[in-house]
Amino acid sequence: MKKSLVILVLLAISATSFAQGKGKEKQKENPSQAEQVKGKDKEKGKENGNQGMDDHDRKVWAGIGDQDCAQPSKNQPAKVTAAFNKDYPGAVNPRWTKCRGDWTATFNNGIFRSTAVYHANGDRKDTRTPIRIDQAPKTIFDKILKIDPATKVEEVVKVEQPRPKIIGADAVLYRIKKYNTGAVDKPEYIVVNSSGEVVKYDY
Secondary structure (H helix, E strand, O other): OHHHHHHHHHHHHHHHHHHHHHHHHHHHHOOOHHHHHHHHHHHHHHHOOOOOOOHHHHHHHOOOOOOOOOOEOOOOOHHHHHHHHHHOOOOOOOEEEEEOOEEEEEEEEOOEEEEEEEOOOOOEEEEEEEEOHHHOOHHHHHHHHHHOOOOEEEEEEEEEOOOOOOOOOOOEEEEEEEEOOOOOOOOEEEEEOOOOOEOOOOO
16 A cells, blocks of 8 residues: 555656646747747847947947948957057946957946057047937037927937047037928938038948
């Protein structure tokens, strides 16, 4: 009788273990909806050339085409590293990438996170910092809304140039991501000065 009872208990335990094992296998075969969505987003990012891009990267590099400018890169020229260290001596662990032939360093810049863009000879082209809309000059939006009152501004990137190419030009510009009336799916990117005037800038 005891033997029969022991055998029955052992059979029940093995049946339970077997069922749990099958459940885990089934779970592997059919991942949760959240895992499926996450996987699709990852694949979509790869298709769009956005592997490794976080929110900061997307704001800084959005609208320049499908080229991925956030892939980690090593062996930046000594002139570039020296120039960066001189410009931002307090920067800790900058993340270096390469974009369209320029070297870029993304780093914490006080309370902000910035990306500095350098030519191979060590000259800094500019430093780009995503900011809140209310941190940009109000005159920018007054001008934009005067042209199209229904314009929706979504993102602002502050662009600081060490040496503006045009004499007398503003050293600080603002790159605006906006949606015009009726164009809810197609953003427009413009660069403006602190007065809200659109300027040509090779962003």
